[in-house]
Amino acid sequence: MKGSFFRSMTWLHTWGGLLACWLLFLVFFAGTLSYFRYEISWWMQPESHHLPRQQEQNAALQQALARLQADAPDSPQWFINLPDERNPLTRYGYRQAPEPGQRRGRFVDGYLLGDNAQQTAVLRDTKGGDFFYRLHFDLHYMSAITARWIVGAAAMIMLVGLVTGIVIHRRIFADFFTFRKGKGARSWLDIHNISSVLALPYHLMITYTGLLTLMFLYMSAPVDKVYPGGRGQFFNDQNPTFQAVKAAGEQRDEPLPVQAFVERFKADKQLDTISRININNPADENATVTLYGREPGQIAHYARSTLYDSQGEVLGNSREGQFYAPEKTASTLIALHTAKFAPWPLRWLFALGGLLGCVMVASGGVLWAKRLEEKRLKAAQPLGWNLRLVKALNIATVAGLPLASLVFLYLNRLLAPDFDARRDWEMHGFFICYVITLLFALYQPGRRGWAVIWAATAALALLLPLLNLFTTGHHVLDYLSYGHWALAGLELTVMVLGIVACFAARHCLGQENSGRRRVASTRSYKEQPQ
Amino acid sequence: MSVVSRHSFGVLLRVSCAALLGYLATAETAVLAAWILPLEPMSAVLTSMLLSFLLYSGCIMWAFHVRQHWRALTDLGGLWLLALLVNNAMVGGAG
Numbered sequence: 079m080k081g082s083f084f085r086s087m088t089w090l091h092t093w094g095g096l097l098a099c100w101l102l103f104l105v106f107f108a109g110t111l112s113y114f115r116y117e118i119s120w121w122m123q124p125e126s127h128h129l130p131r132q133q134e135q136n137a138a139l140q141q142a143l144a145r146l147q148a149d150a151p152d153s154p155q156w157f158i159n160l161p162d163e164r165n166p167l168t169r170y171g172y173r174q175a176p177e178p179g180q181r182r183g184r185f186v187d188g189y190l191l192g193d194n195a196q197q198t199a200v201l202r203d204t205k206g207g208d209f210f211y212r213l214h215f216d217l218h219y220m221s222a223i224t225a226r227w228i229v230g231a232a233a234m235i236m237l238v239g240l241v242t243g244i245v246i247h248r249r250i251f252a253d254f255f256t257f258r259k260g261k262g263a264r265s266w267l268d269i270h271n272i273s274s275v276l277a278l279p280y281h282l283m284i285t286y287t288g289l290l291t292l293m294f295l296y297m298s299a300p301v302d303k304v305y306p307g308g309r310g311q312f313f314n315d316q317n318p319t320f321q322a323v324k325a326a327g328e329q330r331d332e333p334l335p336v337q338a339f340v341e342r343f344k345a346d347k348q349l350d351t352i353s354r355i356n357i358n359n360p361a362d363e364n365a366t367v368t369l370y371g372r373e374p375g376q377i378a379h380y381a382r383s384t385l386y387d388s389q390g391e392v393l394g395n396s397r398e399g400q401f402y403a404p405e406k407t408a409s410t411l412i413a414l415h416t417a418k419f420a421p422w423p424l425r426w427l428f429a430l431g432g433l434l435g436c437v438m439v440a441s442g443g444v445l446w447a448k449r450l451e452e453k454r455l456k457a458a459q460p461l462g463w464n465l466r467l468v469k470a471l472n473i474a475t476v477a478g479l480p481l482a483s484l485v486f487l488y489l490n491r492l493l494a495p496d497f498d499a500r501r502d503w504e505m506h507g508f509f510i511c512y513v514i515t516l517l518f519a520l521y522q523p524g525r526r527g528w529a530v531i532w533a534a535t536a537a538l539a540l541l542l543p544l545l546n547l548f549t550t551g552h553h554v555l556d557y558l559s560y561g562h563w564a565l566a567g568l569e570l571t572v573m574v575l576g577i578v579a580c581f582a583a584r585h586c587l588g589q590e591n592s593g594r595r596r597v598a599s600t601r602s603y604k605e606q607p608q
Numbered sequence: 609m610s611v612v613s614r615h616s617f618g619v620l621l622r623v624s625c626a627a628l629l630g631y632l633a634t635a636e637t638a639v640l641a642a643w644i645l646p647l648e649p650m651s652a653v654l655t656s657m658l659l660s661f662l663l664y665s666g667c668i669m670w671a672f673h674v675r676q677h678w679r680a681l682t683d684l685g686g687l688w689l690l691a692l693l694v695n696n697a698m699v700g701g702a703g
Contacts, residue, residue, distance in 0.1 A: 083673055090672045231627075237661065238668050289661045297660045299635040300642035300653045303695075315650065404647075404654035411658075 084246060091242040092446065096468070098235040099443040100475040105229060106439055107479050108214035109284075110432030112207065113417060113425055116164045117564040119206030122490045124550040126189065126201055127557070127565060131166045135351055136337065141190055142170040143336060146360070150174070154183065154325075156357040164564070167199065202495040209486065209505060215292070218505065223295070230296050236285045243274060263452055266445040273437040280431030281438065287415035290408065316405065318394030319368055319385040326363040330388060334365055339386050343369040347382040354381070366393065373398075378406060379413035440476040447472060470519035470527070477531035477582075478515035480575070484538040485511040487572075491549040525586045532583035539576025543569045618677030625680040630667035633684050634660050636691035643698055 111118065120126065142158045150156070153172040161168055171187030189199040205212075212218075217225035257268045274281065289296060298309060305312045313320055340352060349371040356368040365388040370381040385394040401409075413419055417428050447468045454461055489507040493500040519527045546569065547553045557566035641656040642649075667687070671680040 086672050087669065090669065234661075234664060234668070238665050241665055242669065286661060290658065293657050293661075297635060297638060297657050300638045300656045300660070303639050304642040304656075305649050305653050312650065312653065402648060402651040402654075404651045404658065408654050408658060 087242040088246045091239055091246055094235045094242075095239050095442050096446050098232045098239075099439050099446075100471050101229070101232045102236055103436060103439045103443070103475050104479060105214050105232065106432055106435040108210040109288075110429055110436065111210040111483070112214055113420075113429045113432065114564075114568070115207035115211045117207065117568055118210070119204075119208065120166065121565055121568045122204045122206045122487070123201040124491075124546070124552060125495075126167055126199055127550070127552050127562065128560075129167065129199060131161065135160055136340075138168040138190060139336070139340070139355070142168055145188075145190070146170055146172055147333070150186070152361055154359055156355075156360050158355045160351070160353060160355075162353065202490075203501045204490055204504060205501055209508075210483075215288075218509065226292055226295055230289065230292060233285055233289050237282075237289065240274075240278075240282055240285060244278075247271065247275070263445060263448040266441050266448050270438060270441040270445050273434045273441060277431045277434040277438075280428070281435055283414055284431065284435065287411045291412050291415055317380075317383075317396060319383045319396055321366075321385060321394055323358065323364050323366045323387065323393070325359040328363040329361060330363050330365060334360065334367060334388060335390065336367060339367055339369060339390060342390070343371070343384050346384065347371055349373065349382060362388075364388065377413050377419045378409040379416060379418065380409050436476075440472070443468070443472045443476070466520065466523050469523035470516060473519035473523065473527050473531055474512060474516035477528060477535060477579075478512055478519070480579070481515060481531060481535045481538065482508045482511040484535065484542065484572075487542065488538065488545060491545055529583045529586035532579045532586060536576045536579035536583060539572045539579060542572050542576075621677050622671050622680045625684050626668040626671035629681070629684040629688060630664060630671060633667055633688035633691065634664040636688055636695060637663060640691045640695055640698075643695065 138160060139158065146153075146156045146158075150172040152175065154175060155173040157171050159165065159169040168190040169187060170190065171185055173185055174183035176183040189201055215226055215229050216222040217229065257272060258264050294301065294309065301309050301312050334357065336355070336357075340355075343352065344350070352369055352371045354370040356370075358366045358368075367386045367388075368383055369386070370383045372381050380396065380398065382398055383396045384392060387393055417425060420428060447465060450465050450468075451461065454465070486504055486508040489500075489504045493503060497503070515531060519531070521527075522530065543554055552565075554566050554569050557563075557569070638656045638660040641659070642652045645652040645655060647655065667684055671684060674680055674683060
């Protein structure tokens with residue numbers, strides 16, 4: 079628009095980026111934490127930390143079925159999630175019959191207690207790691223669909239930002255190794271470039287595949303208009319186990335032979351274990367059972383599954399043998415986004431990519447503020463409310479979101495385990511902390527503001543293991559000696575990040591003086607000729 | 609100078625064209641692609657949906673690249689109308 083292609087793309091990159099950067103930081107940040115969703119959930123339910131890992135799948139299955147039969151024989155839907163490497167406990171649940179005015183009943187779930195069939199584990203109510211997972215595309219305090227459109231728009235800006243970023247970056251290989259320290263905006267540009275270029279394949283992948291995970295919402299026109307029968311038929315054809323079978327309204331006498339189904343399923347689908355069971359209308363003549371299993375070593379994002387009726391007749395089978403190439407492509411791309419397949423080293427590499435994404439977005443926002451500030455200082459103009467707002471949002475988002483996440487973890491330990499609304503208040507606490515941080519940053523938008531928030535983050539992070547020790551009696555050495563690597567890993571990682579935040583705080587404080595000096599020298603330079 | 613200058617009006621035009629017309633043009637072109645790709649319906653639909661996001665990015669960049677503000681309107685609007693016409697003609701022809 080402003081003359082050359084290069085300049086118009088720079089304009090688009092700068093302003094699109096500024097508009098979306100805080101939301102994008104939130105998405106990158108919460109999305110990165112989602113790689114450790116189950117581990118965070120596990121840490122947030124300390125009552126389960128001493129429970130033995132359930133080993134025998136068939137026994138667990140029988141226990142869960144007995145539990146469901148006792149608790150909710152007339153429920154319209156049961157499900158059982160069997161333990162795997164990342165989820166130590168068997169989770170079972172059912173949907174209550176809908177109350178008048180409700181379309182669907184409420185979900186109730188629980189966990190089996192290790193090897194004891196009679197008791198269930200009473201775990202504190204928390205959203206756990208799912209909070210961050212949902213936050214990164216459903217946001218909060220608004221309808222999920224609205225949130226997904228907003229996040230989708232931000233993701234499109236991110237995609238355009240990446241492409242325009244590549245286009246305007248003329249020295250992509252030279253800048254790979256360029257970092258000029260202590261040069262104001264120049265240094266921030268270098269940080270922006272390094273974090274973008276180092277993990278560029280990751281950034282492109284995660285943004286594009288993120289859009290694909292919701293493509294049936296974002297770009298539904300082709301499937302709605304071109305596919306015979308529209309979207310509903312498409313899903314039915316793609317996965318024939320998605321069939322609704324109406325209840326007959328007649329009680330069934332004998333229990334469902336689930337164990338026999340499981341054996342058949344494992345033989346038919348060549349699996350050693352199953353991952354999940356869904357039973358619809360378990361007490362009805364027309365009960366259906368869906369079994370799911372995951373083939374190890376497979377990246378693509380689909381489970382092998384079969385839908386059985388109560389007689390064991392197969393109603394539908396997942397079509398993994400007959401996938402079309404674009405189906406395989408789509409499910410592999412989506413799997414790259416969710417990283418469910420990723421073993422630990424790769425998972426950490428993905429998390430590192432996500433972290434670099436955070437740095438990329440954050441440094442972009444800081445760079446914008448720095449440039450404007452230097453420009454206005456040079457021209458001896460007042461700094462202005464818009465600059466203050468941008469700087470405050472930078473502080474509240476970049477340093478404030480880690481702080482808010484720590485507050486979320488702290489509330490998990492500090493709120494009484496039997497407090498009714500504890501699940502909600504953990505989340506309210508997260509947002510209240512964010513708002514307080516933002517107000518503080520508006521009042522103190524300079525380096526001191528950064529330093530205070532980083533210091534608070536560091537303090538909470540470094541004290542987290544102590545909090546856990548005093549509220550639950552568990553500590554890192556405990557976890558290590560039990561072989562609970564995920565729990566120990568969470569606390570150690572938070573402590574390492576706390577040390578990083580410490581350095582960040584010191585850096586910001588240390589620069590406060592030099593920054594002032596630089597401002598002073600610019601001013602005196604300006605004033606000299608007069 | 610008024611608050612809404614000629615330039616900022618132009619920018620506003622480009623932004624709305626990129627977001628809305630760009631989306632409409634992309635969706636309509638994706639439908640067209642799904643019709644004419646010589647594949648099974650499921651493959652054709654998925655292929656065009658997978659590629660649509662790249663086209664959308666291109667449309668957005670185009671809206672900011674063109675020299676005059678109004679070109680964003682005419683170019684993306686043109687693509688949308690063209691795809692719409694062809695789609696209607698094809699559906700009319702088939703059924």
